[in-house]
Amino acid sequence: MSSVPETDRRTDGRSAVRAASPDHSRARGAAEDPRTVRLTVAQALVRFLAVQYTERDGRRHRLIDACWGILGHGNVAGLGQALVESGQGDDAPLRYLQGRNEQAMVHAAVGYARQNNRLSAHAVTTSIGPGATNLVTGAALATINRLPVLLLPGDIFATRTADPVLQQLEVPSAGDVSVNDALRPVSRYFDRVHRPEALIPAALQAMRVLADPAETGAVTLALPQDVQAEAYDWPEEFFAERVWHVRRPGPEAAEVAAAATAVLAARRPLIIAGGGVHHSEAEDALRALADATGIPVASTQAGKGSLRHDHPCDVGAVGHTGTAVADDLARAADLVIGVGTRYSDFTTASNTLFAEPNVRFLNLNITPFDSHKMGATTLVADARAGLEALTGALLGHRVPAAYEEEYGQGKASWERIVESAYATKDEGVRPTQTQVLGALDAAVGDDDVVINAAGSLPGDLHKLWRARSPRQYHLEYGYSCMGYEIPAAIGVRLAAPDRPVWALVGDGTYLMLPGEIVTAVQERVNINVVLVQNHGYASIGGLSEQTGAERFGTAYRYRAPDGTYTGDPLPVDLAANAASLGMDVIRAETVGELRAALAQARTSDRPTCVYVETDTSPSAPAPPGAAAWWDVVVAETSDRPAARRAREEYERHAAARRRHL
Numbered sequence: 027m028s029s030v031p032e033t034d035r036r037t038d039g040r041s042a043v044r045a046a047s048p049d050h051s052r053a054r055g056a057a058e059d060p061r062t063v064r065l066t067v068a069q070a071l072v073r074f075l076a077v078q079y080t081e082r083d084g085r086r087h088r089l090i091d092a093c094w095g096i097l098g099h100g101n102v103a104g105l106g107q108a109l110v111e112s113g114q115g116d117d118a119p120l121r122y123l124q125g126r127n128e129q130a131m132v133h134a135a136v137g138y139a140r141q142n143n144r145l146s147a148h149a150v151t152t153s154i155g156p157g158a159t160n161l162v163t164g165a166a167l168a169t170i171n172r173l174p175v176l177l178l179p180g181d182i183f184a185t186r187t188a189d190p191v192l193q194q195l196e197v198p199s200a201g202d203v204s205v206n207d208a209l210r211p212v213s214r215y216f217d218r219v220h221r222p223e224a225l226i227p228a229a230l231q232a233m234r235v236l237a238d239p240a241e242t243g244a245v246t247l248a249l250p251q252d253v254q255a256e257a258y259d260w261p262e263e264f265f266a267e268r269v270w271h272v273r274r275p276g277p278e279a280a281e282v283a284a285a286a287t288a289v290l291a292a293r294r295p296l297i298i299a300g301g302g303v304h305h306s307e308a309e310d311a312l313r314a315l316a317d318a319t320g321i322p323v324a325s326t327q328a329g330k331g332s333l334r335h336d337h338p339c340d341v342g343a344v345g346h347t348g349t350a351v352a353d354d355l356a357r358a359a360d361l362v363i364g365v366g367t368r369y370s371d372f373t374t375a376s377n378t379l380f381a382e383p384n385v386r387f388l389n390l391n392i393t394p395f396d397s398h399k400m401g402a403t404t405l406v407a408d409a410r411a412g413l414e415a416l417t418g419a420l421l422g423h424r425v426p427a428a429y430e431e432e433y434g435q436g437k438a439s440w441e442r443i444v445e446s447a448y449a450t451k452d453e454g455v456r457p458t459q460t461q462v463l464g465a466l467d468a469a470v471g472d473d474d475v476v477i478n479a480a481g482s483l484p485g486d487l488h489k490l491w492r493a494r495s496p497r498q499y500h501l502e503y504g505y506s507c508m509g510y511e512i513p514a515a516i517g518v519r520l521a522a523p524d525r526p527v528w529a530l531v532g533d534g535t536y537l538m539l540p541g542e543i544v545t546a547v548q549e550r551v552n553i554n555v556v557l558v559q560n561h562g563y564a565s566i567g568g569l570s571e572q573t574g575a576e577r578f579g580t581a582y583r584y585r586a587p588d589g590t591y592t593g594d595p596l597p598v599d600l601a602a603n604a605a606s607l608g609m610d611v612i613r614a615e616t617v618g619e620l621r622a623a624l625a626q627a628r629t630s631d632r633p634t635c636v637y638v639e640t641d642t643s644p645s646a647p648a649p650p651g652a653a654a655w656w657d658v659v660v661a662e663t664s665d666r667p668a669a670r671r672a673r674e675e676y677e678r679h680a681a682a683r684r685r686h687l
């Protein structure tokens with residue numbers, strides 16, 4: 027992982043002014059009681075956050091490395107004012123990063139936390155009302171992906187003397203509800219600081235949850251704007267450096283013994299590596315287990331890269347967007363060993379993938395919640411600790427040679443499929459989307475990071491991408507949120523300033539949240555964007571066709587006389603849009619131009635967008651199809667033949683669903 031600098035950086039150019047200003051925070055209140063410091067709630071919070079650390083395996087990281095913000099009423103005079111004072115005198119500063127959209131700021135924070143294997147995170151401060159509710163999508167994304175982010179939305183006055191303030195939603199039946207309560211179900215910890223002294227337990231609990239590998243996710247401290255500006259005499263020890271140990275809980279001996287028994291009894295075991303492998307930095311431990319036992323390793327979107335693509339045991343993606351080799355192994359597996367996975371429907375092919383009648387599951391997970399899925403034998407532990415224990419318990423065991431031979435051949439034939447999907451016969455023509463990936467594959471080094479979240483790219487990437495290092499493949503597929511990629515690229519690059527970062531975006535995704543390009547330009551964060559233009563929601567168009575909805579509403583075209591969006595393409599120039607936001611833009615019309623553009627972007631020291639229109643004509647080579655099903659429900663009754671056909675197909679697939687109890 028990238029090392030998180032322990033020395034604090036100042037990026038706002040005000041350090042000289044700060045250094046010269048008196049240390050008045052210490053002077054205030056000190057006369058009455060030398061062990062207290064008089065500060066506002068916001069000033070106290072900022073000072074507290076600047077001295078929180080995580081520690082794992084003896085290495086220390088800033089827990090909250092920076093604070094993103096958009097200021098408005100609700101935080102401008104509270105946290106905004108406190109951030110002006112941050113870093114005065116001997117105090118450690120909390121770096122401020124100015125965002126453009128609250129949801130996007132959370133995406134950036136999530137990208138940062140993920141790249142840091144959850145050992146360092148960002149805070150995000152917002153105004154009250156719309157600024158706060160814009161956090162909800164980002165919070166859900168963080169929590170689903172089990173990634174830490176600290177949300178600091180402003181809130182309505184605790185005193186209620188001025189109700190209703192601007193942007194206050196009044197709930198006639200409940201005076202203590204504000205829009206910030208919408209953040210409760212998507213937060214792993216939620217607190218509202220109604221009184222200054224309540225900040226102390228709230229802030230400590232917030233840190234505990236952020237640094238807890240089993241509980242982490244979005245943490246919200248709602249901060250009423252009057253309370254933010256209120257002064258209080260804080261005990262000095264509240265501002266002492268605090269180190270939060272990030273645990274690696276080991277497994278119980280009895281669970282290791284049961285797990286080993288299950289593996290020894292299996293003829294066709296298959297490991298499914300999930301995001302927990304990366305979070306725990308357990309890649310080496312996984313490789314050691316695979317090397318020792320020959321058990322093949324398939325991966326989810328979050329787990330891809332757990333093994334290098336060319337390791338003999340790596341069989342690639344599993345599930346609906348899986349490789350033929352991994353999905354065939356999954357169908358015939360008698361033991362599925364889930365490591366750090368939550369078994370989403372994409373992984374299980376909506377519970378149709380694991381077809382062997384006597385298939386059993388063994389789940390190594392840090393949360394009992396995920397360990398118990400699929401009626402599994404449980405191994406509740408940190409992924410690295412659990413894998414090491416399992417390898418130790420399996421000493422001398424190896425899967426049958428014929429099994430290794432079988433998946434080795436499957437892997438080789440899948441590699442040929444990747445080669446042909448990437449191959450181009452003519453460099454002078456418009457590339458298909460998979461050829462765009464092939465060109466990128468040829469352009470990147472082991473350390474480049476490729477980021478994506480939604481559209482048709484995740485499926486192509488999951489199947490085809492050849493991950494060369496653990497954090498190269500950065501797919502947000504827990505929430506699959508359009509608009510994640512560009513802000514996340516900023517977060518990744520802040521975490522890993524030396525790694526080239528590529529945000530892959532469809533035209534739909536680009537239109538949803540391009541504003542943080544301005545932030546990348548402002549902060550001189552060097553990101554690359556590959557903008558894939560196909561004039562609409564190609565992925566949903568395909569899904570719509572499959573489910574009998576006839577591509578309704580999925581193309582970006584003018585309305586035709588019959589009222590449908592089947593008219594001419596729209597006169598929209600997204601490349602010009604990216605340029606207008608401050609990026610360098612290279613338009614690539616052909617495969618050859620694309621290769622040159624990617625090479626140029628990679629060496630440029632400015633944020634660069636490579637704009638490419640893909641060949642979507644019916645004669646273009648199609649990407650490899652799905653090797654397993656995904657349950658998207660189809661109308662049970664319709665007069666239209668397309669829907670009726672789709673329903674028949676749906677029922678055929680749905681009959682294969684099973685429960686693993």
Ligand SMILES: Cc1ncc(C[n+]2csc(CCOP(=O)(O)OP(=O)(O)O)c2C)c(N)n1
Nearest residue numbers: 480481482508532533534535562563564565
């Ligand atoms: C915020 C959000 N809204 C809606 C969706 C549903 N959705 C998934 S993919 C997609 C279309 C993406 O279009 P584009 O980025 O152009 O990629 P393409 O499908 O063309 O590859 C939509 C609408 C989503 N994942 N996220």
Ligand SMILES: [Mg+2]
Nearest residue numbers: 532533534562
């Ligand atoms: Mg598109």
